[in-house]
Amino acid sequence: MRDEELDRILGGEEEILPSSGFHASVMEAVHREATAPPPIPFPWKRAWPAFAATALLLVGSPALLVTAGAAGPSVFHELIPAATSVGGPWIALAAAATAGSLLLSRRLADERY
Amino acid sequence: MSHEEDRETVRRVLAGDDSAFGGIVARWQGPLVSLAYRFTRDPGRAEDLAQEAFLRVYRTLGRWREDSAFSTWLFAVAMNLFRSELRRIPPRTVSIEDVGELRDGRSGIPEVDPADRDRAVRTAVYSLPAKYREALIVFYFHRADVAVTAKTLGIPEGTVKARLHRGRELLRRKLAP
Numbered sequence: 001m002r003d004e005e006l007d008r009i010l011g012g013e014e015e016i017l018p019s020s021g022f023h024a025s026v027m028e029a030v031h032r033e034a035t036a037p038p039p040i041p042f043p044w045k046r047a048w049p050a051f052a053a054t055a056l057l058l059v060g061s062p063a064l065l066v067t068a069g070a071a072g073p074s075v076f077h078e079l080i081p082a083a084t085s086v087g088g089p090w091i092a093l094a095a096a097a098t099a100g101s102l103l104l105s106r107r108l109a110d111e112r113y
Numbered sequence: 114m115s116h117e118e119d120r121e122t123v124r125r126v127l128a129g130d131d132s133a134f135g136g137i138v139a140r141w142q143g144p145l146v147s148l149a150y151r152f153t154r155d156p157g158r159a160e161d162l163a164q165e166a167f168l169r170v171y172r173t174l175g176r177w178r179e180d181s182a183f184s185t186w187l188f189a190v191a192m193n194l195f196r197s198e199l200r201r202i203p204p205r206t207v208s209i210e211d212v213g214e215l216r217d218g219r220s221g222i223p224e225v226d227p228a229d230r231d232r233a234v235r236t237a238v239y240s241l242p243a244k245y246r247e248a249l250i251v252f253y254f255h256r257a258d259v260a261v262t263a264k265t266l267g268i269p270e271g272t273v274k275a276r277l278h279r280g281r282e283l284l285r286r287k288l289a290p
Binding site for chain 2: 001003006007009010011012013015016017018019022023025026027029030031033034
């Protein structure tokens with residue numbers, strides 16, 4: 001089958017017309033959308049301190065560990081039990097889970113809209 | 114339909130006149146439902162998809178940058194939605210064997226009734242892998258305009274041409290007597 005013949009057949013498809021109520025149905029949905037309460041905005045003002053603290057922790061921790069390592073193994077060994085006793089690993093895990101879920105939800109929202 | 118008219122309507126909607134969106138729906142409902150129908154072959158589902166596409170366009174109207182025709186942007190938004198929705202709930206597709214039965218039962222495409230032959234060709238398009246099927250459907254929907262097809266699909270023109278070439282090749286192979 002030649003290209004011209006394919007072009008003729010595939011290019012000659014008939015258009016379909018929307019049903020008579022289609023326009024009204026779309027506009028009703030648009031109206032519902034317009035009158036719906038706006039989505040709750042993300043509380044950036046409250047979140048910024050937490051983000052800043054996390055960033056500081058992420059940047060500061062390796063530097064602290066390097067400094068501790070340079071100061072001697074005893075300081076390094078003292079830091080880990082101290083961090084563990086105040087729930088350091090749980091805090092780090094919670095921060096990572098929060099950041100992960102935030103990124104995931106933003107990604108999903110972007111994909112949808 | 115003039116681009117200026119679309120631009121003016123969009124500005125009115127963005128300024129808060131939601132009812133002006135009715136003008137966009139009136140102007141583009143036919144093409145959008147037709148495009149959705151070409152993917153679904155189901156008039157009801159085509160309207161559902163077109164309605165959802167209009168809603169998405171309404172929600173994201175502020176993102177149209179006016180550097181391309183409104184219709185180009187509208188079709189690209191709609192195409193993204195159609196893709197994800199058709200991935201979620203695929204339309205009824207046909208297997209290569211279904212096309213083969215029609216072909217073999219009539220002793221080869223060139224000898225069959227023209228209407229049956231046309232139907233066989235269109236049916237064969239649905240047995241193609243998605244990327245070739247999309248390229249062929251959108252290309253013929255846009256009256257063989259490669260540039261607009263590329264913008265609608267969000268891929269380079271060269272890729273569109275390659276997919277059209279490969280898609281036609283696969284079609285010919287399926288329909289060969």
